[in-house]
Amino acid sequence: MTQIEIEPSTLAVATLILALLISIAIAVWQRSSAPSKSGSRKSKSKSISSTVAVIGAPNAGKSALFAKLTAGSFPSLPTYSSMATNQSPLPLAAASHLAPTLIDCPGHSRLLAETHKHLDRNPRVTLVAVDATALAATKRDAAERLALALDHRTLPGMRVIVVATKADNPLAMPVSAVKAALAEEVHVLRLAQEAQLGTTDDVDGHSDEDEDDASHLRVRRKGALAGKGKGTPEGEVESNKQSLDDLDVKVLGVSAKSGKGIEELVTVIRQAFGVATTTESISPFMVL
Numbered sequence: 250m251t252q253i254e255i256e257p258s259t260l261a262v263a264t265l266i267l268a269l270l271i272s273i274a275i276a277v278w279q280r281s282s283a284p285s286k287s288g289s290r291k292s293k294s295k296s297i298s299s300t301v302a303v304i305g306a307p308n309a310g311k312s313a314l315f316a317k318l319t320a321g322s323f324p325s326l327p328t329y330s331s332m333a334t335n336q337s338p339l340p341l342a343a344a345s346h347l348a349p350t351l352i353d354c355p356g357h358s359r360l361l362a363e364t365h366k367h368l369d370r371n372p373r374v375t376l377v378a379v380d381a382t383a384l385a386a387t388k389r390d391a392a393e394r395l396a397l398a399l400d401h402r403t404l405p406g407m408r409v410i411v412v413a414t415k416a417d418n419p420l421a422m423p424v425s426a427v428k429a430a431l432a433e434e435v436h437v438l439r440l441a442q443e444a445q446l447g448t449t450d451d452v453d454g455h456s457d458e459d460e461d462d463a464s465h466l467r468v469r470r471k472g473a474l475a476g477k478g479k480g481t482p483e484g485e486v487e488s489n490k491q492s493l494d495d496l497d498v499k500v501l502g503v504s505a506k507s508g509k510g511i512e513e514l515v516t517v518i519r520q521a522f523g524v525a526t527t528t529e530s531i532s533p534f535m536v537l
């Protein structure tokens with residue numbers, strides 16, 4: 250009778266090889282299911298930064314607002330669509346002990362990665378500039394920027410404010426109309442995004458780095474539009490339209506040209522930073 254005998258050393262080698270194969274398989278699996286290679290959104294900070302980001306479509310009036318808030322003046326020369334990010338301290342108190350950085354993000358859709366970079370750092374306040382004189386033609390763009398800001402409002406204390414610009418212009422829509430138009434457009438946008446999520450849901454962790462820049466505007470977090478404490482249960486399709494009040498988004502009519510609404514805007518920014526709104530705390534730039 251033949252008996253197969255396995256040497257103890259052969260058994261040990263076989264066990265080792267098996268263990269090695271299992272660890273390789275686990276490593277490969279972990280790598281393929283990792284959420285990202287190097288995306289900035291994945292390495293985002295967990296704390297709020299002392300910044301005020303100004304975002305919006307090209308021509309929305311971001312740079313004029315930036316100039317008005319930081320230098321107290323409206324640009325005398327016609328502005329051009331900037332490819333660069335402007336940054337300057339925004340003094341919120343007379344003693345300048347609090348001066349967050351105001352960041353004017355370029356509006357061009359090809360430069361959205363820059364906007365993402367600043368939003369990923371959790372600005373205390375995000376100002377979404379919307380051209381109130383051209384909202385009918387630009388509302389989709391405006392709603393996309395607003396949705397983007399809301400998706401990045403991930404920590405308590407972060408504020409999103411819509412600045413309806415060019416309020417001096419007789420063609421400017423009243424704030425109530427801007428609120429209604431944006432709520433409607435954001436709702437339409439969310440439904441489209443949810444429909445898209447249903448077919449190309451990428452919550453399985455596939456990286457989005459290979460997609461084009463414009464795809465940054467697409468929203469992937471279900472329920473992210475919900476206002477304070479109003480999160481949508483995961484998986485539930487959000488079908489009810491929410492007003493901007495529901496979403497805890499303030500809308501202010503502002504003119505960088507005439508100064509209309511600037512003081513109120515600064516007051517709201519101050520409140521977001523917890524600064525008392527006494528007359529002494531008003532910055533020299535803010536005296537209109």
Ligand SMILES: Nc1nc2c(ncn2[C@@H]2O[C@H](COP(=O)(O)OP(=O)(O)O)[C@@H](O)[C@H]2O)c(=O)[nH]1
Pocket residue numbers: 305306307308309310311312313314327328329330331356378414415416417418503504505506507
């Ligand atoms: N009437 C008026 N025009 C404005 C105001 N703010 C900006 N503009 C004009 O709108 C255009 C775009 O402004 P700009 O700040 O460069 O927009 P950006 O592309 O968002 O930075 C320029 O021609 C500005 O002069 C405003 O408050 N009132």
Ligand SMILES: [Mg+2]
Pocket residue numbers: 311312313328329330331355356
């Ligand atoms: Mg600009």
